[in-house]
Amino acid sequence: MGGLMFGWEFPSHISGGLGTACLCLATALKDQRVELLFVVPQARGDESIPLINASVVVVDASQNTARVTEERWNPAVKITAVPAEIKPYSIGENTVCFPDAHFIVAGSGDLLPQMMERAAYRKISSRMHFTGLLKAEQMRQVLSVTQVYVMPSVSDPFGITPLDAVQAGVPVIGDIDALPDAIINLFRHNVLTNASRGNSKRETKSLIWKRAATSINQLYHELGSTLS
Amino acid sequence: MNSDQRYLNLYFQVHQPRRLQKFQFFDVGSGQRYFDDDLNRDIVCQVAKDCYLPANTLLLNLIARHPDIRVTFSISGTALEQFALYAPEVLLSFRQLADTGAVEFLGETYYHSLAYFKSQEEFIHQVGLHKQLLRDVIGFDPTFFRHTELIYSDAIGKLVSELGFSGMYVEGAPAFLQGRTPNGLYTHPEASFALIPRNHRMSDDIAFRYADEAWAEWPLTGKKFASWIDRLPAHEKLVCLALDYETFGEHQKHSSGIFTFLQEFILALQRSGRFMFATPSALCDLMPAGPVVQCVGASSWADQARDLSAWLGNDMQRDAFETLYRFQDLVMEKDDMALTKDYRHLQTSDHFYYMSTKGGPDGGVHQYFSPYRSPYEAFMNYMNVLADLEFRLRGKRRGLWPSIEKSAVAVAAEPR
Numbered sequence: 001m002g003g004l005m006f007g008w009e010f011p012s013h014i015s016g017g018l019g020t021a022c023l024c025l026a027t028a029l030k031d032q033r034v035e036l037l038f039v040v041p042q043a044r045g046d047e048s049i050p051l052i053n054a055s056v057v058v059v060d061a062s063q064n065t066a067r068v069t070e071e072r073w074n075p076a077v078k079i080t081a082v083p084a085e086i087k088p089y090s091i092g093e094n095t096v097c098f099p100d101a102h103f104i105v106a107g108s109g110d111l112l113p114q115m116m117e118r119a120a121y122r123k124i125s126s127r128m129h130f131t132g133l134l135k136a137e138q139m140r141q142v143l144s145v146t147q148v149y150v151m152p153s154v155s156d157p158f159g160i161t162p163l164d165a166v167q168a169g170v171p172v173i174g175d176i177d178a179l180p181d182a183i184i185n186l187f188r189h190n191v192l193t194n195a196s197r198g199n200s201k202r203e204t205k206s207l208i209w210k211r212a213a214t215s216i217n218q219l220y221h222e223l224g225s226t227l228s
Numbered sequence: 229m230n231s232d233q234r235y236l237n238l239y240f241q242v243h244q245p246r247r248l249q250k251f252q253f254f255d256v257g258s259g260q261r262y263f264d265d266d267l268n269r270d271i272v273c274q275v276a277k278d279c280y281l282p283a284n285t286l287l288l289n290l291i292a293r294h295p296d297i298r299v300t301f302s303i304s305g306t307a308l309e310q311f312a313l314y315a316p317e318v319l320l321s322f323r324q325l326a327d328t329g330a331v332e333f334l335g336e337t338y339y340h341s342l343a344y345f346k347s348q349e350e351f352i353h354q355v356g357l358h359k360q361l362l363r364d365v366i367g368f369d370p371t372f373f374r375h376t377e378l379i380y381s382d383a384i385g386k387l388v389s390e391l392g393f394s395g396m397y398v399e400g401a402p403a404f405l406q407g408r409t410p411n412g413l414y415t416h417p418e419a420s421f422a423l424i425p426r427n428h429r430m431s432d433d434i435a436f437r438y439a440d441e442a443w444a445e446w447p448l449t450g451k452k453f454a455s456w457i458d459r460l461p462a463h464e465k466l467v468c469l470a471l472d473y474e475t476f477g478e479h480q481k482h483s484s485g486i487f488t489f490l491q492e493f494i495l496a497l498q499r500s501g502r503f504m505f506a507t508p509s510a511l512c513d514l515m516p517a518g519p520v521v522q523c524v525g526a527s528s529w530a531d532q533a534r535d536l537s538a539w540l541g542n543d544m545q546r547d548a549f550e551t552l553y554r555f556q557d558l559v560m561e562k563d564d565m566a567l568t569k570d571y572r573h574l575q576t577s578d579h580f581y582y583m584s585t586k587g588g589p590d591g592g593v594h595q596y597f598s599p600y601r602s603p604y605e606a607f608m609n610y611m612n613v614l615a616d617l618e619f620r621l622r623g624k625r626r627g628l629w630p631s632i633e634k635s636a637v638a639v640a641a642e643p644r
Contacts, residue, residue, distance in 0.1 A: 104253070113604045120543035120607075126551040129615060130608050131253040138254065 002035040020160050028213035098187050101127060104142055108133040143168035148186045152179060235466045235511060236503040237424065239300040239397065240473035243340055244272055244307040245578035247599050251612045257619045262570055267599065269314045276315040279477035284321040286491055291330045294498050298505035299331050302374040305338030305358045306576055308365055319365050326368050332507035335359055335370035335393060341575035342376060342539060344384060346553040355391060372396065372508040376577050378426060378529040380404065382522060385416045385423065394512050395422030397470060401534040403527045411464035413511060413518035422512045423521065426470040426529060435471045439484045450492025458502055465515065531590040539580035544607045549580060551614055558621045567620060574613065582606035
């Protein structure tokens with residue numbers, strides 16, 4: 001059986017995200033002798049590429065809160081957005097508990113300047129370190145000195161970075177409501193840190209790409225035989 | 229004292245900061261140096277060649293031919309230090325100017341800093357360090373003062389007067405003048421302390437508008453400029469033109485004719501005889517004490533706002549500034565010469581100037597001086613250096629993180 005795989009870059013040149021997932025999965029599938037054709041968009045500037053979004057999105061909000069807004073880079077493109085309420089974390093107050101706590105903000109993006117301004121407004125720049133984009137090896141170095149990996153983003157197309165953290169034995173917190181409390185608890189109780197490290201590591205064992213590739217391979221074969 | 233006599237004071241500011249080198253997150257705790265010695269040497273040598281040496285020669289020649297010409301300089305300690313390191317011939321030519329007796333040198337903070345706003349003790353110390361250095365390398369004992377970027381308030385004036393200076397320069401900004409003319413001598417409300425306002429309109433005609441072809445007065449010749457001064461109302465007794473010395477040959481290139489302009493303008497005024505060239509100390513003796521002026525808020529010569537917003541206008545600048553001075557006591561306790569020196573070089577106002585997010589014409593000027601692509605890059609770099617400084621201060625006992633082994637790979641700073 002042959003497979004078609006769609007992505008926007010191959011091989012991935014940055015750590016994390018869909019690119020890495022595509023690369024790892026494609027490599028694992030190839031190991032299982034699946035003939036794979038990887039399709040990347042060739043942007044000429046004017047053509048539009050229709051994308052099929054396969055993920056199931058459950059929006060816990062009433063229809064009338066949905067708003068049509070303009071796409072950030074192109075006002076002609078309208079997208080439907082559901083406003084989400086994000087509780088402020090008040091990091092500024094909580095660091096008082098742990099004056100030596102340091103937050104490393106790894107990566108880059110178009111909201112980085114605003115994040116830097118926000119940290120400065122909160123007067124916590126000396127405890128927030130903005131590294132810019134990290135290469136895989138640098139990510140490993142950062143994780144090696146990290147006590148807790150915090151993922152406050154409300155959405156991520158493919159959250160590979162928490163898996164990187166788990167693989168490095170760093171506990172991951174993603175629930176934004178529980179964020180400050182969870183961080184404080186982890187700082188307070190090193191025992192918990194060690195315990196979460198162990199648990200998380202065990203979880204990653206089942207997350208290896210080989211398994212994912214096997215499942216996919218299996219699924220496609222089942223589908224293939226059902227259809228034929 | 230001739231009450232009809234009118235005076236012209238020419239004051240040039242010479243300053244070069246110790247620019248930082250690219251200091252990334254992975255450099256924290258690595259022992260890497262903070263300052264880009266190669267870049268600083270290149271810039272100092274280039275500006276020496278384009279500006280300091282030819283401009284000094286021009287002034288030396290003019291003074292030799294016309295001994296009544298007077299010029300005033302203020303040279304920051306960070307500039308003097310770098311001349312000694314990279315371009316000693318510049319120091320020599322400033323010494324030659326000092327030897328003419330026609331040139332006065334001003335006192336200022338060694339590190340061209342904003343220390344006054346955080347620690348008067350540190351400010352006083354830096355003024356003392358500068359005085360010592362000026363004595364050592366130029367052989368001049370300063371008695372008149374210029375604060376970083378002409379920042380002034382009544383409180384600053386009072387402190388400077390207590391340090392034994394007879395007066396200081398102020399920006400002829402509306403905040404200070406409150407409707408009065410910039411062309412006169414003023415007095416501090418509490419002390420017998422002279423204040424010389426800079427005529428910013430005429431100074432900026434040279435500093436910013438000289439090469440602007442869209443300006444109605446372009447091209448500006450030395451004779452035309454001298455005629456503007458000649459035509460000022462007779463009751464305006466003192467005109468002070470204060471500029472970055474780098475205007476001559478660096479901001480305005482040699483090819484723009486700026487050196488010819490300078491020579492023509494000085495000669496034209498000298499020949500007309502209506503104005504007497506004077507240094508600030510001489511002015512205090514020659515002129516009657518001026519009217520008292522109160523100035524509560526801080527004014528400066530930077531940006532259109534002419535306040536502190538060029539260095540402390542946004543949250544990043546303020547947080548970086550606060551973080552820096554949180555280390556003041558720790559650094560002094562350590563009593564480590566290399567550490568203290570680094571710490572003081574980090575106080576140079578330029579580092580904060582690069583973090584300004586102002587747009588418009590102000591933003592353009594900030595960008596012109598900045599070695600960074602953006603204020604965010606400047607901020608990130610500076611904060612990494614401060615993190616390293618904290619690492620050095622606290623040692624491993626309360627270190628930031630177990631030193632991440634020095635990465636061989638550089639972090640790509642470009643956004644994806």
